Amino acid sequence: MMGVFGEPGLVLTEGDGCYVTDADGRRYLDLLGGIAVNSLGHGHPALVAAVQEQAARLIHTSNLFTTPGQVALGERLLEIAGAPEGSRVFLCNTGSEANEAAFKLARRTGRPDVVVLEGGFHGRTMGAISLTSKEAYRAPFEPLVPGVRRVPYDDVEALRDAVDESVGAVLVEPIQGEAGVVVPSQGYLEAARRITRDAGALLILDEVQTGIARTGEWFGFQTLAPGLVPDAVTVAKGLGGGVPVGGLITFGPEVSGLLTAGQHGTTFGGNPLACAAALAVLDTIAGDGLLTHVVRRGEHIAARIDALGDARVTGTRGRGLLRAVLLRDAVAPQLVVAAREAGFVVNAPTANAVRLAPPLVISDAELDTFVDALPTLLDRAGEKETS
Structure with missing residues (x-):
């Protein structure tokens, strides 16, 4: 393959709902949705x-x-x-x-x-x-x-x-x-x-x-x-x-x-x-009423992230299920790697922002797994920055 995309982070082989699986059989929660593409997740029956x-x-x-x-x-x-x-x-x-x-x-x-x-x-x-x-x-x-x-x-x-x-x-x-x-x-x-x-x-x-x-x-x-x-x-x-x-x-x-x-x-x-x-x-x-679903899921994850009270997170930005987690420090690329190692797919459009654009069918429970892991992911991102 021509090297215009750089070195790929994963080799993905399957998808199911809001999850993707790599060539080694490891499963990840897809919070990027192919960069806002996989509206219905992966393998949706319809x-x-x-x-x-x-x-x-x-x-x-x-x-x-x-x-x-x-x-x-x-x-x-x-x-x-x-x-x-x-x-x-x-x-x-x-x-x-x-x-x-x-x-x-x-x-x-x-x-x-x-x-x-x-x-x-x-x-x-x-x-x-x-x-x-x-x-x-x-x-x-x-x-x-x-x-x-x-x-x-x-x-x-x-x-x-x-x-x-x-x-x-x-x-x-x-x-x-x-x-x-x-x-x-x-x-x-x-x-x-x-x-x-x-x-x-x-x-x-x-x-x-x-x-x-x-x-x-x-x-x-x-x-x-x-x-x-x-x-x-x-x-x-x-x-x-x-x-x-x-x-x-x-x-x-x-x-x-x-x-x-x-x-x-x-x-x-x-x-x-x-x-x-x-x-x-x-x-x-x-x-399936996904317009209302998207509004509610977006409000939910924004409120959950704000409720963390983590000083390393300065807020969130966006509407619906297009959101950015805003970071105090320029560690977004490191956070992307830490998230991937922990089983989450996100990306960093800037050094201080992590973008979330998950499938529109995602649940609060699935979003919560990322929010709950975020403080630990920030710890690991900080370690990667200093190493």
């Missing part, structure tokens, strides 16, 4: 049955044709997004692809520039990485796509100053996952909506990590800014429960008409297998 049934019937057709599942998934995405009449969906495979489509949508306004926020992560393809904040990701591949402006995160005045008649869109993550599960101030998304509307620019929300019930609503913007209507939303990760599928949702006929026949495409996007998986995920989330 997802397994949908994939098996569809694989036996039809896996791929190309987008010279359509399928009932593709149409049904488009309709469901418009429904859960609260999109108005005349809205449309473009189905693809990944979050990067979804954001590439959004970038092209912005260019079709006739305005060349896009405004993004410092700390934002939008993918690794050339267009998506041009939008991404972290310089270490961008620098090896410069020159990148021009016309990208960066403004400080959660700064309304800086955003207002940056959005002029040359800006086609503002791209915002409702919660910045890769920056450490950073939540904007109340009213920031609404301010972004007003600023873009006044300037005639699009407001595009990157919901790749926050979408599909992760925050306790179908989309993060519905959690943070109820009633807000964006111009477009990108989605991927949790939509397929582990099967690659993503999409761009455009709101209303004017925005939806910006990309026309021949201006964008994909070979695998919206294939029958991926659509069957996504529909099974959406049906299960709705049918």
Whole structure:
């Protein structure tokens, strides 16, 4: 394998519910969910049955044709997004692809520039990485796509100053996952909506990590800014429960008409297998009441961590089951290793934050095993830092 991911921490061979098993037969509580991907955990019967049934019937057709599942998934995405009449969906495979489509949508306004926020992560393809904040990701591949402006995160005045008649869109993550599960101030998304509307620019929300019930609503913007209507939303990760599928949702006929026949495409996007998986995920989330479940589990783990009273933990951040445990000391990478050795899978987006994005079906009892172990894990992380 090409060394772009570094040395893997584990070789995983099986999954069951909220647990994964490595090649040595050791079991781990998966508190990362494939980085917010495995919405229903591992081996969920509804997802397994949908994939098996569809694989036996039809896996791929190309987008010279359509399928009932593709149409049904488009309709469901418009429904859960609260999109108005005349809205449309473009189905693809990944979050990067979804954001590439959004970038092209912005260019079709006739305005060349896009405004993004410092700390934002939008993918690794050339267009998506041009939008991404972290310089270490961008620098090896410069020159990148021009016309990208960066403004400080959660700064309304800086955003207002940056959005002029040359800006086609503002791209915002409702919660910045890769920056450490950073939540904007109340009213920031609404301010972004007003600023873009006044300037005639699009407001595009990157919901790749926050979408599909992760925050306790179908989309993060519905959690943070109820009633807000964006111009477009990108989605991927949790939509397929582990099967690659993503999409761009455009709101209303004017925005939806910006990309026309021949201006964008994909070979695998919206294939029958991926659509069957996504529909099974959406049906299960709705049918099993997982939106409410996610809110309650998120509140539970935040309260439990706060109740530890451990001075090495300065708090928690996030919504629903996208949470960060904030650390006094820069030992998050060491804590990840200590957690893995103790049978927990988490990750460290920053040196002072550990990210939790477990399957949406996780229980309080499963979450409690991690919280109960956390003080000991911090002890071991401190030992690793000094060794």
